[in-house]
Amino acid sequence: MADIKDNLQALHERQYAFAAHLRDPELNPAPADIESRRMTIYSELFFNNVRKFLGGNFPLCQKILGDAGWAALIRDYYRDHVSHSPLFPDMPREFLNYLAEERPLHPDADDDPPFLHELAHYEWVEGGLALAPDPEPAAYAIDPDGDLLANSPMLTQPAWLLAYHYAVNEIGPDNIPDGPADQPLHYLVLRDASDKVRFIRLNIVSARLYELLQHDPQLTGRGALEQIAAELGHDDLATVLAGGEKILRQWRDSGVIAGSAVSN
Numbered sequence: 001m002a003d004i005k006d007n008l009q010a011l012h013e014r015q016y017a018f019a020a021h022l023r024d025p026e027l028n029p030a031p032a033d034i035e036s037r038r039m040t041i042y043s044e045l046f047f048n049n050v051r052k053f054l055g056g057n058f059p060l061c062q063k064i065l066g067d068a069g070w071a072a073l074i075r076d077y078y079r080d081h082v083s084h085s086p087l088f089p090d091m092p093r094e095f096l097n098y099l100a101e102e103r104p105l106h107p108d109a110d111d112d113p114p115f116l117h118e119l120a121h122y123e124w125v126e127g128g129l130a131l132a133p134d135p136e137p138a139a140y141a142i143d144p145d146g147d148l149l150a151n152s153p154m155l156t157q158p159a160w161l162l163a164y165h166y167a168v169n170e171i172g173p174d175n176i177p178d179g180p181a182d183q184p185l186h187y188l189v190l191r192d193a194s195d196k197v198r199f200i201r202l203n204i205v206s207a208r209l210y211e212l213l214q215h216d217p218q219l220t221g222r223g224a225l226e227q228i229a230a231e232l233g234h235d236d237l238a239t240v241l242a243g244g245e246k247i248l249r250q251w252r253d254s255g256v257i258a259g260s261a262v263s264n
Helices: 002-023 036-057 059-080 088-105 116-130 204-215 221-232 237-254
Strands: 153-155 159-164 185-191 197-202 257-261
Touching: 036 059, 036 088, 036 116, 059 088, 059 116, 088 116, 116 159, 116 185, 116 197, 153 204, 153 237, 159 204, 185 204, 197 204, 204 221, 204 237, 221 237, 237 257
Parallel strands: none
Antiparallel strands: 153 257, 159 185, 185 197
């Protein structure tokens, strides 16, 4: 029994040494009894797979950082981050967690673009929403041509309401922002009936309208707009209702709203 335990311990130590070398070959020597040429092949193969896979998920980030900067960032992630999932589809989320929680503590983080995490999140959203579970059936019968003010507008799902400090939809290698926007920028990300992911820019009023409808499916369009008017201290309720109804109709035409709940 002691021999079995000793052999298992030796195997574990060997596996850890092997993995440590793959993650950081400069700091951790390879196991002495493995040919260095083979270890080099293993090391480069593993790292390049991760670098290319994440580059495919975050192409804008890679272009903005350049090949050398991207490789250095991925090396730090590959070396330092302890993943909570072994699945490849979960790796982009793991990389986002690294950028949000660990990268800011890295000595090279001051050289990163200040919008890096937000841009990476924006790039991840498309794939994340594409893999999101299908929505549950609507709890109410829906009239596609129903009154969106008198009744409850029914939002299509899945969709995410997001806010960023940078205009992430405009960032590119030739369009680097000078700084964050004065106010948070709101986006609605929608997966439509054909499984296509679309990004819709919202202003603060339309973002609040969507948030209210998402939080309370029984809220009527009028009720949501009356609440917004009260929050804004707007005295002209008719103007708010007219503008809000226009937004609701546009959302129905673009697939954000499926219709209104049928009254019992």
